[in-house]
Amino acid sequence: MSETDTPIPPTEADPRFPSGPWVGFFLQKELPGRHGMELHLTFRQGVLSGEGRDRVGLFLVRGRYSLEDGSCHWVKSYVGRHDVFYSGFNEGKGIWGTWEIAPIHKGGFYIWPEGMPDPTQQRLKAEADVPAPGDPAEVPEEEPIPAGAGME
Template sequence: MYPSGPWRGFWEQLGWGRQFMRELVLNFSDGQVTGSGVDVVGRFTFLGQYDEAGNVVLVKKYAGKHQVLYRGQYDGEGTIAGRWSILDLWTGPFALRPDHSAQVEDIEAVEILPGSSGHREEMDRAGLGADREPVVAGGPGQLTDA
């Protein structure tokens, strides 16, 4: 359900506003969650559990500091959204989502030569069907140096 790897996230607290988590990595395996990151408070680790329905419970522990309880649910679009709390004293919303921008896909390079045999097949394989005009830096039909 949840992918292991880089994630993005934030938490909000009255007086602090929205605080983003950086260097956030979460690992999901057999109902267990582990992870780490850093935010305005400092470096932290995550340890917790998730179930098949997408419910997640995490304990965020800051090195040498306090712990924060996170309870969230799958929103149907890949995000874990919920509320964090420190005892019964402080609480606020949070959201975590996979960082797809950090993942690199291998894309096959295809040389496309006009007039060569199989030109249409090469265009189709490259996702540039004959009915699509390539978009280059200056816009459709405008070739510019990028």
């Protein structure tokens, strides 16, 4: 059997680490606001790899992840430019953490699988059963207060 015949192990089965398109942003103190990024990541046997793009340019991603505690560490290498070191955690709602270009530049980031709602946005969900007419749970109408009442 030659090297080219070696079967490639399957991608990660843990739902926290789906291989495929991811989206997100990084934060940088010197440039306020969210700076979007698009990535295509592969998670396989503790190894994280991929590629992407953001406002700085095209980049490659190489690193590791842990199923035990959800920790993730990787290097984002801009093609023909500099490297950025990322460290974060995945708790089932994407990966969040910090990035650093030592020793001066650092900031935060958050990435998540494409198609998942942005985990940083608050979403309110309200559910209520509407009481049927005459149901004891129905709130009674308030009695009108006569003019001048309570003014004695």
